[in-house]
Amino acid sequence: MENVIRQVDAAFIYIIAFSMALLLAVTAAMVYFLFRYRRDRNPEAADIRGNALLELAWTLIPTFIALSMFYFGWQSYLGLREVPRGALEVEAIAMKFSWVFKYPNGKRSEKLMVVPQGRPVKVNLSSLDVIHSFYVPAYRVKMDALKGLKTYAWFLPARTGTHKILCAEYCGSGHADMMADLRVVTPEEYEAWVGAK
Amino acid sequence: MSDSFYEEPSAPGQTGWRAWLLTTDHKRIALLYLWVVLFWFLAGAAFGLTARTQLMAHGQHLLTAKAYNAVFTLHGVIMVFLFIIPGIPVILGNFLLPLQIGARDVFFPRLNLLTWYLYVAGGLLAIGSLFAKGAPDTGWTFYVPFSLSTQTGVTFTVFAVFVLGLSSMLTGLNFITTVHRLRAPGMGWLQLPLFTWSVYATAWVQLLATPIIAVTLLLIIVERVFGVGLFDPARGGDPLMYQHLFWMYSHPAVYIMILPGMGIISEIFPVFSRKSIFGYKAIVAATMGIAIIGSLVWAHHMFVSGMSDVAVLLFSFLTFLVAVPSAVKVFNWVSTMYRGSIVMSPPLLLALWFVFLFTIGGLSGLVQGAAGPNVHIHDTYWVVAHFHFVMFGGTGFAFLAGLHFWWPKLFGRMYDFKKAYLGSALLAAGFLLHYFPQFILGLQGMPRRYYTYLPELRPLNFAAGIGAYIMVAGLLLLVANLLLSLRRRRDAPGNPWDATTLEWQTSSPPPRENFLAEPRPPAYPYDFRRGG
Ligand code: HEM
Numbered sequence: 118m119e120n121v122i123r124q125v126d127a128a129f130i131y132i133i134a135f136s137m138a139l140l141l142a143v144t145a146a147m148v149y150f151l152f153r154y155r156r157d158r159n160p161e162a163a164d165i166r167g168n169a170l171l172e173l174a175w176t177l178i179p180t181f182i183a184l185s186m187f188y189f190g191w192q193s194y195l196g197l198r199e200v201p202r203g204a205l206e207v208e209a210i211a212m213k214f215s216w217v218f219k220y221p222n223g224k225r226s227e228k229l230m231v232v233p234q235g236r237p238v239k240v241n242l243s244s245l246d247v248i249h250s251f252y253v254p255a256y257r258v259k260m261d262a263l264k265g266l267k268t269y270a271w272f273l274p275a276r277t278g279t280h281k282i283l284c285a286e287y288c289g290s291g292h293a294d295m296m297a298d299l300r301v302v303t304p305e306e307y308e309a310w311v312g313a314k
Numbered sequence: 315m316s317d318s319f320y321e322e323p324s325a326p327g328q329t330g331w332r333a334w335l336l337t338t339d340h341k342r343i344a345l346l347y348l349w350v351v352l353f354w355f356l357a358g359a360a361f362g363l364t365a366r367t368q369l370m371a372h373g374q375h376l377l378t379a380k381a382y383n384a385v386f387t388l389h390g391v392i393m394v395f396l397f398i399i400p401g402i403p404v405i406l407g408n409f410l411l412p413l414q415i416g417a418r419d420v421f422f423p424r425l426n427l428l429t430w431y432l433y434v435a436g437g438l439l440a441i442g443s444l445f446a447k448g449a450p451d452t453g454w455t456f457y458v459p460f461s462l463s464t465q466t467g468v469t470f471t472v473f474a475v476f477v478l479g480l481s482s483m484l485t486g487l488n489f490i491t492t493v494h495r496l497r498a499p500g501m502g503w504l505q506l507p508l509f510t511w512s513v514y515a516t517a518w519v520q521l522l523a524t525p526i527i528a529v530t531l532l533l534i535i536v537e538r539v540f541g542v543g544l545f546d547p548a549r550g551g552d553p554l555m556y557q558h559l560f561w562m563y564s565h566p567a568v569y570i571m572i573l574p575g576m577g578i579i580s581e582i583f584p585v586f587s588r589k590s591i592f593g594y595k596a597i598v599a600a601t602m603g604i605a606i607i608g609s610l611v612w613a614h615h616m617f618v619s620g621m622s623d624v625a626v627l628l629f630s631f632l633t634f635l636v637a638v639p640s641a642v643k644v645f646n647w648v649s650t651m652y653r654g655s656i657v658m659s660p661p662l663l664l665a666l667w668f669v670f671l672f673t674i675g676g677l678s679g680l681v682q683g684a685a686g687p688n689v690h691i692h693d694t695y696w697v698v699a700h701f702h703f704v705m706f707g708g709t710g711f712a713f714l715a716g717l718h719f720w721w722p723k724l725f726g727r728m729y730d731f732k733k734a735y736l737g738s739a740l741l742a743a744g745f746l747l748h749y750f751p752q753f754i755l756g757l758q759g760m761p762r763r764y765y766t767y768l769p770e771l772r773p774l775n776f777a778a779g780i781g782a783y784i785m786v787a788g789l790l791l792l793v794a795n796l797l798l799s800l801r802r803r804r805d806a807p808g809n810p811w812d813a814t815t816l817e818w819q820t821s822s823p824p825p826r827e828n829f830l831a832e833p834r835p836p837a838y839p840y841d842f843r844r845g846g
């Protein structure tokens with residue numbers, strides 16, 4: 118998962134870097150032309166109506182760059198979808214306006230999800246009412262939870278700590294408060310927690 | 315000087331209000347639209363500012379969660395369906411398209427007036443929805459099953475949008491027919507000004523895509539009122555089907571929003587550079603390309619909706635392809651300035667801001683098109699920033715640029731330049747302060763449609779609020795400045811910018827039948843050579 122986060126962020130940075138460069142180039146050209154070709158410095162405009170070669174170049178090159186962005190984006194997406202073997206499976210049930218988590222041994226917990234450090238977690242999502250969306254910004258995962266359709270997300274909690282689980286699909290008056298805590302603990306603490314009634 | 319259309323009402327013999335409300339003159343209809351659209355734009359801005367003010371402090375203070383939901387829904391519905399989708403075509407398109415092709419009116423003048431009444435009716439229905447059962451709270455997207463189960467007056471709102479869709483579709487039909495049938499002799503397709511091209515391409519999207527949303531919205535009403543299970547999974551319906559249908563229209567609709575704006579920018583750059591547009595044919599091709607490919611990318615709004623990964627692959631791919639023609643246009647605009655003879659003016663300043671802000675908006679869209687990064691930023695403030703950059707920074711600025719460019723054509727009056735510059739500067743500076751922080755908020759994981767947020771996100775939200783107030787002050791100054799010009803005498807020169815397209819061959823404001831003499835379309839619409 119560290120890996121997946123890194124891949125997603127790398128795709129993001131790749132796109133942003135090109136974008137910044139392009140924005141800078143376009144803006145610089147615009148500002149430069151504005152001053153260089155002011156009426157009082159350049160009273161007579163040239164009659165240029167286009168340039169086939171240039172236009173071909175600035176169509177094809179961006180196409181290739183765009184396709185490379187598509188490729189990296191897709192690669193990182195695959196990482197978010199392919200659940201490694203041996204993942205801990207937790208059911209997350211969304212409802213107005215709460216999250217309930219169900220563990221393999223039948224343990225239920227509301228608004229608190231506890232997971233052991235170092236083991237991949239697959240979250241099986243469903244909803245009791247409208248559409249909600251399971252969102253953990255720290256792990257870059259988000260997936261809609263629907264009634265009548267099984268969806269999933271997965272992440273690897275590499276380090277202990279607490280993160281926020283948010284609802285990212287608008288669901289009504291409690292939408293902004295529909296949060297849960299995601300607590301990553303050591304495997305021993307996890308066993309103790311999940312075993313307790 | 316001969317009389318203008320103001321002195322000669324189009325329903326002959328009518329005077330006063332009737333000369334306006336029964337008119338079939340495309341110029342009068344355009345002005346009817348102008349006032350109503352302007353009203354909705356300002357109303358939408360007021361709602362936006364209210365929502366933003368709530369977000370300036372943490373927790374509930376100005377608005378409850380419920381009130382916030384109603385406010386952002388009204389803001390979104392108004393801005394999308396009453397301002398940005400119709401705005402440029404019905405005002406500037408209506409006024410200028412016939413003039414740019416040398417026609418006396420649109421092909422169906424009465425249908426044109428009907429669309430205005432439908433538009434007004436849609437707006438009234440939207441107001442009515444406030445009082446029906448409580449203000450709608452679904453967001454402008456009306457996602458099911460939420461929109462099926464909410465107790466508020468959504469049925470009304472949905473019906474309002476349906477009526478507005480009808481209006482938009484008929485306008486599209488009218489413009490397509492007009493361009494095909496009413497071009498003056500000598501006005502071939504490659505003599506069409508680029509604004510006309512863009513309104514024409516838009517009209518096709520309006521005509522072909524709007525029926526999809528119309529039917530979808532009717533299905534929502536059917537399900538709400540009669541309880542038929544179409545979209546609600548609890549009744550055996552399919553919510554993903556709704557999302558597909560909704561975006562099948564609403565994504566093409568974002569091109570309905572942006573294409574006319576791009577058309578305006580394509581007119582302004584040549585005029586103030588005294589130089590031909592760079593790559594006329596490439597811009598025409600990009601315009602049609604955007605209209606066509608843009609109709610095939612709808613499901614990039616649904617990467618985390620639960621649809622299949624194969625669909626994600628396909629729609630992500632197409633999305634990157636549609637980015638290219640927009641980039642091409644930006645390059646063409648900037649190159650138009652190269653070796654030009656540039657005069658600064660309020661329309662040009664707004665157009666320059668357009669290029670800057672639209673480029674940021676477009677580039678941020680690339681991040682959203684990439685499947686992996688999309689998952690993180692989907693439905694966060696990144697997206698809110700993105701669409702305000704393209705819709706407001708893009709289309710909104712283009713609309714204002716177009717108003718300033720054609721104001722003397724519409725009214726025969728020039729406005730004060732100093733106030734226009736000051737207004738544009740405030741608008742742009744406030745805009746950046748308002749929306750740029752929202753990209754960062756999105757990356758930090760703040761979801762959209764939240765009436766409040768985690769306490770650590772307060773500073774950026776507060777800064778954004780300051781920006782919003784500066785921005786709205788700039789907007790009001792720009793609008794007030796335009797309106798104040800109407801108190802002056804009608805003394806603007808007929809062609810104050812020395813522009814070359816056909817609408818400037820006639821007087822400003824034009825006579826009732828647009829041209830006194832047979833219009834003579836130039837062989838090339840952007841020929842700025844002396845005496846050329
Ligand atoms: C005039 C100044 C404006 C302000 C202060 C403003 C502010 C806002 C705010 C605070 C939100 C709510 C975000 C959320 O809670 O998710 C929002 C949403 C939105 N805005 Fe604006 N905005 C402005 C102009 C515009 C313009 C010009 C457009 C379109 C042309 C626009 C289109 C939208 C849309 C479509 C939404 C989404 C509504 C929804 O989630 O259903 N806004 N805006």
Ligand SMILES: [Cu+2]
Nearest residue numbers: 249284288295
């Ligand atoms: Cu929710």
